[in-house]
Amino acid sequence: MKTVIVVGGGLSGLQAGVFTAKAGEETLVLDTDESLVYNTSNIQNLVGHDSVSGEELLRSGRDKLEEFGGEFKQEKVESVKENEEGFLVTTEESRYESEYLVLASAGIHDYADPLDLEFEDGVEGMYMMDEHVRTDESNKVTGAEKIYAAGLANTWEYQASVAIGDGAKAAVNLLTDKYGEPYEDHDT
Numbered sequence: 001m002k003t004v005i006v007v008g009g010g011l012s013g014l015q016a017g018v019f020t021a022k023a024g025e026e027t028l029v030l031d032t033d034e035s036l037v038y039n040t041s042n043i044q045n046l047v048g049h050d051s052v053s054g055e056e057l058l059r060s061g062r063d064k065l066e067e068f069g070g071e072f073k074q075e076k077v078e079s080v081k082e083n084e085e086g087f088l089v090t091t092e093e094s095r096y097e098s099e100y101l102v103l104a105s106a107g108i109h110d111y112a113d114p115l116d117l118e119f120e121d122g123v124e125g126m127y128m129m130d131e132h133v134r135t136d137e138s139n140k141v142t143g144a145e146k147i148y149a150a151g152l153a154n155t156w157e158y159q160a161s162v163a164i165g166d167g168a169k170a171a172v173n174l175l176t177d178k179y180g181e182p183y184e185d186h187d188t
C-alpha cells in the first residue's frame, strides 16, 4: 500500500512525487515516458537555468524522486478505481493500492473513467488539451476525496515552469490534507 500514486511522470507528476517522497510518504510514479516536454531542448524562462532541455528536467526529476525514496516505474495505467482502502491502480503489468492519487497525465484521462470525474473544456490552441479535470484552488479534484490533479491535467497554462509549480502545489495541499495542518517543507 502506497501513500501516493502519481499517474504520469512528466514535469508536474515528478515534482508532486518529489515533494511527497521528501515528506517521507511512500510514493510511486507510474509513467509511459511520453512527456510533452521531450519536444523542447531549450527552455529559457525557468528560474535556476540559463537554458535546459526537457529531457534534462525529466532526468533530474526522476533522480530526485529516487534520492528521496520515491519509486518510478515505466508502466501504463489502464484503470483507477476506488476500493475499501483507497484506490486500486491497474497497469499493463501489475496492480497497486494507494491512499491518495495525483492525476498528472496531461490530456489523457481515460484510465480514470471509473472515478466519474468532472471535466472543463480546454482552450483553443495548437497544442492545448481538449479538457482538464475540474479541481478547486488547492488542486483537489471536485467531488472526490484524496484525489489531486496537476499540470496540464489540471490547467491550460502551458509551460514547463507552470507544470512544475502546479505539481508542487498539488503535493503541498495533499500533504496538508493528510496531516490536518498546513504542510511546510524547510531545507536547512
Ligand SMILES: Cc1cc2nc3c(=O)[nH]c(=O)nc-3n(C[C@H](O)[C@H](O)[C@H](O)COP(=O)(O)OP(=O)(O)OC[C@H]3O[C@@H](n4cnc5c(N)ncnc54)[C@H](O)[C@@H]3O)c2cc1C
Binding pocket: 007, 008, 009, 010, 011, 012, 013, 030, 031, 032, 033, 034, 035, 036, 037, 038, 039, 040, 042, 043, 044, 075, 076, 077, 078, 104, 105, 106, 108, 111, 127, 150, 151, 152, 153, 157, 158, 159, 160, 161, 163
Ligand atoms: C511542441 C512542444 C514544445 C514545447 N516547448 C516548451 C518550451 O519551450 N518551454 C516550456 O516551458 N514548455 C514547453 N512545452 C510545454 C511543456 O512540455 C508542458 O507544459 C509540460 O510538459 C506539462 O507537464 P505535465 O506534467 O502536465 O505533462 P507531461 O510532461 O506531458 O507529462 C504527462 C505524463 O503522463 C504520462 N501518461 C499519460 N497517460 C498515462 C498513463 N495512462 N499511464 C502512465 N503515464 C501516463 C505521459 O507519458 C507523460 O510522461 C512544449 C510542449 C510541446 C508539445
